Amino acid sequence: MNCNIIKDLLPSYIDEICSEDTAKLVEDHVQHCEECKQTLKRLQQQTDYVQMIPEEVKKAITPFKKINSKRRIQVITAIVMTSLMTFFITTVSYLVYQDVGVVHDFFSPKVSTVVDVEDDSEEWQSVNFNDKNYLIFDSVFWKKSIVNAGSNEIDSGNETESDILLRVKDVNGKVIVDEIQVKPATSVKLDGLKKNEKYFFEIKAPQGRFFINAF
Ligand SMILES: [Zn+2]
Numbered sequence: 001m002n003c004n005i006i007k008d009l010l011p012s013y014i015d016e017i018c019s020e021d022t023a024k025l026v027e028d029h030v031q032h033c034e035e036c037k038q039t040l041k042r043l044q045q046q047t048d049y050v051q052m053i054p055e056e057v058k059k060a061i062t063p064f065k066k067i068n069s070k071r072r073i074q075v076i077t078a079i080v081m082t083s084l085m086t087f088f089i090t091t092v093s094y095l096v097y098q099d100v101g102v103v104h105d106f107f108s109p110k111v112s113t114v115v116d117v118e119d120d121s122e123e124w125q126s127v128n129f130n131d132k133n134y135l136i137f138d139s140v141f142w143k144k145s146i147v148n149a150g151s152n153e154i155d156s157g158n159e160t161e162s163d164i165l166l167r168v169k170d171v172n173g174k175v176i177v178d179e180i181q182v183k184p185a186t187s188v189k190l191d192g193l194k195k196n197e198k199y200f201f202e203i204k205a206p207q208g209r210f211f212i213n214a215f
Helices: 003-014 020-032 034-107
Strands: 111-117 125-127 145-152 164-169 175-182 186-189 198-204 208-214
Touching: 003 020, 003 034, 020 034, 111 125, 145 164, 145 175, 175 186, 198 208
Parallel strands: none
Antiparallel strands: 111 208, 125 198, 145 186, 145 208, 164 175, 164 198
16 A cells, blocks of 8 residues: 555544545554554644644633733723722812812902992991991901992993992991092002901992992
C-alpha cells in the first residue's frame, strides 16, 4: 500500500469517519511502516491538542471573565458614583447659590416698601418696612440711604413724578432728620443715623402710591 494513500486516509481514520475496511487497512499499514506510524501519532497528538482547545479556551477566558465581572463592578460603581456626584454637586451648588443669596443679603441689606398717600393732606404718614413701623440698621452694611423709587396714581396706576418729604424720628419721638426732600429716582443718605437703633420714617407727599427703598 502506497504511503501517500495511507496519509490521505489518516485524517478520516483519526476522526473515525472512515469505513472499517479502511481503518483495518490503515492499522495494518502503520504496524509495519514506521513513517506512517509516526505521522499517525503526530496527527493524533495534533487532534488531541485541537480537542483540548475548548478546555484551554475556557481556562484562557476565565481570567477575562473575572476581569469582565470586575470591570462590570467598576462600571456600576462608576455609574453610582457619577449619580451620587451629580446629586452632590447639584445639592451643593444649590446650597452655595442659596448661600450666595444669603451672603448677598447680608452684605447688601435692602428693604422695599409701598406707601399709599390717600389724599393731599399735609399729614406726615408713617412708612412701614417689613410690616414694622420702624427700621433698624442692624449691620454696618446698611448704607442708610432712602430711595424715592417712583410713584403711581393709586387709581389708574399711571406713573407720576412726585417729590417726597422725609423725616425720621427716634424711639422717643424726637425728630432726628427733618423734612429732607427726595426727588423721584434719587436717594438721600442719612449718615447721622446709628446702627441697631429703631428709627421711624415718615413721608409727606401728594396723593399717590410711592415705592420706597432703604438700603
Ligand atoms: Zn507508509
